[in-house]
Amino acid sequence: MTHSHTHAAGRRTGTSSRHGGRSAAPVPPQSPARRGPGGRRLLGVLLLVGLLASVLPWWLGTPAGSLRSTAATVTAAGRISGLIAGYLLLVQVLMMSRLPVLERWIGGEHMARWHRDIGATLLVTVLAHMSLILVGYADLRNQSIFAEVGTLLGDYEDMVSAFVATGIMMLVGFSSVRAIRRALPYELWHLLHLSSYLILLLGFGHQFTHGAQLYKPGPVRTGWIALYLLVIAALLWGRVIAPLAFNLRYKLRVADVVAESTDTISIYLTGERLGRLAMLGGQHFRWRFLTRGCWWQSHPFSVSAAANGRWLRVTVKVVGTHTADLRDLDPGTRVWAEGPSGTFTAAHRLRERALLIAGGSGITPIRAMLEELPPGAALIYRARTPADVLLSRELDWLAQERETSVWYVIGSRDDPGPRQLMSPDGLRQLVPDVARRDVYLCGPPGLVEQSVRALRRAGVPRRQIHLATFEL
Amino acid sequence: MRRALLAITGLAASTTALVVFKGSPGTTQVAQNLPTAQPVNPTPQDVEPSADPSGVAPKPSKTGDAPTSPKPTKSTARPSGTRTTTKAAPRTTTKAPQSTTRRVTGNGFENEYGYVQVQIVVSGNRIVEAVALSLPSGGESDIHSGDVRNRYDGGGGEVVQKQNANLNTVSGATETSNSYKQSLRSAIEQAF
Amino acid sequence: MRATLTRPGLCRVEQIMGTAITLDLADDLPPATLRELADEVFAWMREVDARFSTYQPDSEVCRFDRGEVLLSEASADLRYVLETCADLWGATDGFFDAYATGRLDPSGFVKGWAAQVASDRLVAAGAVNHCVNAGGDVRVRGLSPSGEPWRIGIRHPWDAMAACLVLSGTDLAVATSGVYERGRHVLDPRRGAPASGLRSVTVVGTDLGVADAYATAALAMGTPGLNWLARLDDHTHAAITDNARQYHSVNLPLTD
Numbered sequence: 001m002t003h004s005h006t007h008a009a010g011r012r013t014g015t016s017s018r019h020g021g022r023s024a025a026p027v028p029p030q031s032p033a034r035r036g037p038g039g040r041r042l043l044g045v046l047l048l049v050g051l052l053a054s055v056l057p058w059w060l061g062t063p064a065g066s067l068r069s070t071a072a073t074v075t076a077a078g079r080i081s082g083l084i085a086g087y088l089l090l091v092q093v094l095m096m097s098r099l100p101v102l103e104r105w106i107g108g109e110h111m112a113r114w115h116r117d118i119g120a121t122l123l124v125t126v127l128a129h130m131s132l133i134l135v136g137y138a139d140l141r142n143q144s145i146f147a148e149v150g151t152l153l154g155d156y157e158d159m160v161s162a163f164v165a166t167g168i169m170m171l172v173g174f175s176s177v178r179a180i181r182r183a184l185p186y187e188l189w190h191l192l193h194l195s196s197y198l199i200l201l202l203g204f205g206h207q208f209t210h211g212a213q214l215y216k217p218g219p220v221r222t223g224w225i226a227l228y229l230l231v232i233a234a235l236l237w238g239r240v241i242a243p244l245a246f247n248l249r250y251k252l253r254v255a256d257v258v259a260e261s262t263d264t265i266s267i268y269l270t271g272e273r274l275g276r277l278a279m280l281g282g283q284h285f286r287w288r289f290l291t292r293g294c295w296w297q298s299h300p301f302s303v304s305a306a307a308n309g310r311w312l313r314v315t316v317k318v319v320g321t322h323t324a325d326l327r328d329l330d331p332g333t334r335v336w337a338e339g340p341s342g343t344f345t346a347a348h349r350l351r352e353r354a355l356l357i358a359g360g361s362g363i364t365p366i367r368a369m370l371e372e373l374p375p376g377a378a379l380i381y382r383a384r385t386p387a388d389v390l391l392s393r394e395l396d397w398l399a400q401e402r403e404t405s406v407w408y409v410i411g412s413r414d415d416p417g418p419r420q421l422m423s424p425d426g427l428r429q430l431v432p433d434v435a436r437r438d439v440y441l442c443g444p445p446g447l448v449e450q451s452v453r454a455l456r457r458a459g460v461p462r463r464q465i466h467l468a469t470f471e472l
Numbered sequence: 473m474r475r476a477l478l479a480i481t482g483l484a485a486s487t488t489a490l491v492v493f494k495g496s497p498g499t500t501q502v503a504q505n506l507p508t509a510q511p512v513n514p515t516p517q518d519v520e521p522s523a524d525p526s527g528v529a530p531k532p533s534k535t536g537d538a539p540t541s542p543k544p545t546k547s548t549a550r551p552s553g554t555r556t557t558t559k560a561a562p563r564t565t566t567k568a569p570q571s572t573t574r575r576v577t578g579n580g581f582e583n584e585y586g587y588v589q590v591q592i593v594v595s596g597n598r599i600v601e602a603v604a605l606s607l608p609s610g611g612e613s614d615i616h617s618g619d620v621r622n623r624y625d626g627g628g629g630e631v632v633q634k635q636n637a638n639l640n641t642v643s644g645a646t647e648t649s650n651s652y653k654q655s656l657r658s659a660i661e662q663a664f
Numbered sequence: 665m666r667a668t669l670t671r672p673g674l675c676r677v678e679q680i681m682g683t684a685i686t687l688d689l690a691d692d693l694p695p696a697t698l699r700e701l702a703d704e705v706f707a708w709m710r711e712v713d714a715r716f717s718t719y720q721p722d723s724e725v726c727r728f729d730r731g732e733v734l735l736s737e738a739s740a741d742l743r744y745v746l747e748t749c750a751d752l753w754g755a756t757d758g759f760f761d762a763y764a765t766g767r768l769d770p771s772g773f774v775k776g777w778a779a780q781v782a783s784d785r786l787v788a789a790g791a792v793n794h795c796v797n798a799g800g801d802v803r804v805r806g807l808s809p810s811g812e813p814w815r816i817g818i819r820h821p822w823d824a825m826a827a828c829l830v831l832s833g834t835d836l837a838v839a840t841s842g843v844y845e846r847g848r849h850v851l852d853p854r855r856g857a858p859a860s861g862l863r864s865v866t867v868v869g870t871d872l873g874v875a876d877a878y879a880t881a882a883l884a885m886g887t888p889g890l891n892w893l894a895r896l897d898d899h900t901h902a903a904i905t906d907n908a909r910q911y912h913s914v915n916l917p918l919t920d
Contacts, residue, residue: 067495120476644819
C-alpha cells in the first residue's frame with residue numbers, strides 16, 4: 001500500500017501549545033449551518049444587470065442609423081467601452097471594499113479570482129476605450145493619432161489625469177502578472193496596488209466633462225455619481241467603519257506567544273465579549289500588532305482554532321523580518337484585527353463529507369475547521385520533514401474526537417511515496433469517495449496546483465474544491 | 473485568466489453587436505421629407521431661435537405660434553424658431569403667399585461631442601429656416617449655466633441669464649462644425 | 665389665419681459662405697423693388713464668397729496667397745481687405761491674425777465686412793430700414809418691421825435656443841465670436857495654444873467687419889481680453905466667461 005512512506009509524525013520539536021487541543025474546545029462545536037453559493041450567484045447576476053444598465057444610456061441616446069461613417073462607428077465603440085470600463089472600475093473597487101456582506105457572500109478565494117479577472121478585463125477595456133476614441137476622434141478631425149493625442153491632452157479638461165490614470169492602471173496590471181509579481185517585493189507590489197485608488201480619483205473627471213452620456217445633467221449623470229458615492233461608501237464602511245466597530249467591541253490583546261516548532265509560533269489573543277464573536281474555523285483576519293515595529297504592516301493569518309469564546313489563536317511560520325518580530329510580542333500588546341473573512345469554512349461545503357489537504361503551515365485554517373466539520377472527514381497533511389508538522393497533538397486528539405482519518409505524508413515532493421499518494425489513483429485509494437467530497441486545500445502554491453490537478457483527474461468537480469487565499 | 477479572456481471576448485463581441493445594430497439604417501429617416509401643404513410663412517428664420525411667440529402676436533394671435541407644422545421628429549419639444557415681427561397692423565405683403573413649405577431633414581452626423589442633425593424648411597426653392605434637431609450642447613458648462621442661473625454674484629460679473637424677449641435677430645458665433653455643415657448640405661441636396 | 669403674412673418688407677435667407685445669411689428689409693417699398701434689392705445683396709454676398717473663399721482654390725484670395733496675383737493686380741476690394749486686416753493686426757496686438765493658420769485667411773473679417781458693405785449699399789439705394797445677419801454677425805439700420813428699433817438677441821452660450829442679452833438700436837453692428845461646443849477653441853495666435861477663459865464675446869460698433877475682428881481677437885486673448893475690450897473707446901462689448909459670468913460695458917445699448 002502507499003502507506004509505506006507515510007507515517008504518523010507525532011514528534012514535536014518545540015514546546016507544545018500550552019492549552020493543547022483538549023482544553024481549547026471541551027465540547028466540539030456543532031457544524032455551523034451551511035452557506036451555499038447563492039449569494040455569490042445573486043451578486044454575479046446583479047453585476048451583469050449593472051453592466052447592461054451602464055451601456056443602456058448609450059443605446060437610448062444614439063439614434064438608429066446614426067453611425068454611418070467608420071469614424072462614428074469607432075467612436076461609438078469607444079464610448080461603449082468607456083462606459084463599460086467606468087462600470088468595471090467601480091465593481092473592481094467594490095470588490096476591494098472588504099464590505100462584510102461581500103466577503104461573506106463571495107469569499108476570499110472567489111473574490112481574488114473575480115478581482116483578477118475583472119482587473120484584466122478592465123485593463124483591456126480601458127485600453128480599448130482609449131484607442132478607439134483616439135482613432136475615432138482623429139478620423140473625425142482628419143488628423144493623425146499623435147496629433148489627436150496632443151489635442152486631447154492640450155484642449156480637453158481632465159484628460160491629462162485620465163491618461164495618468166490609464167498609466168497607473170497599466171502599471172498595476174502588469175505588476176500583477178504572476179511572474180512579474182513574484183519578482184517584486186511584496187511592499188512595492190502592495191504600494192503599487194494601493195495607488196489604484198488614484199485611478200478612481202484621476203479617472204473621475206473626464207467621464208463627466210467629456211462623457212457623451214454623462215456630461216448632461218440628468219438621471220444618467222446622477223445615477224453614475226450615485227454609483228460612485230455608493231462604492232466610496234462601501235469602501236469607507238468595509239475599510240474603516242466596520243473594522244473600527246469590530247476592534248472597539250472586542251479589544252483584542254496578545255495574551256501569550258508560544259513556540260510550536262523551531263520556526264513556528266502561536267499567538268494567543270484575548271479580548272472582550274469573545275463569546276459573541278461570529279467566526280468560523282478556516283476564516284482569517286488581517287492583523288496589525290500595535291507595537292513600534294509592526295503596526296504599519298497588516299498580514300492575513302488564519303485563526304488556528306475554532307471560536308471558543310475565550311481566546312483566539314493564530315499560528316504563524318516565522319519567515320521574513322515582520323513575522324520574526326512577532327516572536328517578541330509582549331503580552332498585553334493591542335491588536336488591530338480586520339475580519340473575519342473567507343469562505344474557506346465548513347459552512348461553505350457542498351457535500352456532507354470533506355477531504356482536507358494541508359501543506360506545512362497551511363494546517364492552521366484546516367485545524368480550526370476540523371472542529372466544525374461533521375464526523376467522517378479525512379485529512380492529508382503534507383510536510384517536508386517531521387519537524388515541519390505542526391499541532392500534531394491537537395490533530396490526533398481531533399481525529400479521535402471527530403472520527404477523522406489523518407494521514408501525515410512526509411517527504412519531499414519528488415519522493416516516490418508522496419508523489420504516488422498525491423496522484424489521482426493515490427487519492428482514490430486513500431479516500432475512495434473523494435469525488436463525492438468537498439476538498440479543502442491550503443498550503444504552498446506548488447502543492448495546491450499539483451493537488452488540484454490530481455483531484456480534477458480523480459473526478460472531483462471544480463466547485464467542490466476550496467482554496468484558501470490570503471492574497472488580498 | 474480563462475474567464476477574463478472570455479469576458480473580454482464577450483464584451484468585444486457585444487460592443488460590436490451594439491454598434492452594428494445602431495449602425496444599420498433604422499427608423500430615423502421615416503419622418504423626414506414630409507411635404508406639408510400650407511401657406512408660406514413670410515417671416516423666415518435662419519438658424520437662430522428666439523422668442524416667446526405670444527409676445528407681439530398679431531391679432532388672430534392663436535396662429536402666431538404655429539408658423540409651420542410641428543416637427544415630425546423627436547425633437548418636437550425644442551422650441552422651433554418662431555418669431556413675431558409685426559404689429560397687428562396689416563400692411564402690404566411683398567411675397568407671393570401661396571406656395572408650399574417642406575421640411576427636409578439632413579442626415580445625422582456624429583462628431584466627438586455627439587450627434588448632429590439639421591432640418592431645413594424650404595418654401596418654394598428657398599430655405600426659410602434651418603434648425604438643428606440634434607446638437608451636442610455645452611457639456612460641463614451646462615452645469616454652470618444651470619447652477620448659477622438666476623443668481624447674482626457681485627464678485628465678478630453678472631450671471632448669465634436667459635432671455636426670451638421678442639427678437640428680430642440673434643447675434644452669435646456660427647455653428648461651424650463639420651457635422652453641422654454636412655448635415656445641412658445633405659438636407660439641401662435632398663431638398664433641391 | 666396666417667396673419668403673420670401681413671408685414672411690410674421682405675425677409676430672405678440663403679446659404680452662402682458656409683452659413684446662413686438673413687436679409688430683413690423693413691421698408692414698405694414695392695415688392696418688385698424689394699426683390700431687386702434682395703437679389704443685389706445676395707449676389708454681392710455670393711460674389712464675395714467666390715472671391716474670398718479659402719475653400720475654393722480659384723478664388724482671388726487663394727490665388728493671391730499662392731502668388732499668382734500680385735498686390736498691384738489685386739482688386740480694390742482685396743486690397744482694402746488686406747489693408748484693414750493689417751490695421752486690425754496692429755490694433756488687436758496681433759490677436760487678430762489673417763495669417764494665423766499659416767496661410768492667408770481673412771474670413772474673420774470678410775464676413776462682417778461683406779454684410780457691412782451690403783448694408784451700406786442698401787442705405788444708398790434708399791432702403792434705410794433693414795437687418796443683415798451674416799452667420800450671427802448682425803448689421804441693423806433704421807427700424808424693424810414693427811416700427812420699433814431692432815431687437816438683437818445675443819445667443820446664450822449654453823443654450824442655442826435662448827438669448828442671454830438683448831440689444832436694441834437703429835444703427836448697430838453687432839458681432840459675436842464664441843466657442844459653444846466643448847473642446848472647440850480659438851487659437852491664441854501668439855502661443856499657438858487654445859485660448860481659454862471666455863466663452864463668447866460680442867462687440868458692438870458701427871463697422872461690422874471691425875467689430876467681428878475685435879470679437880475674434882478678444883476671444884483669442886482669453887480673460888485678459890476683457891481689459892483690452894474695456895479700452896476700446898468707440899466700441900461697446902459684452903463677454904461671457906467659461907464660468908458663466910457676464911461682463912459688459914456700461915453704455916452697451918441693452919434693453920429688456
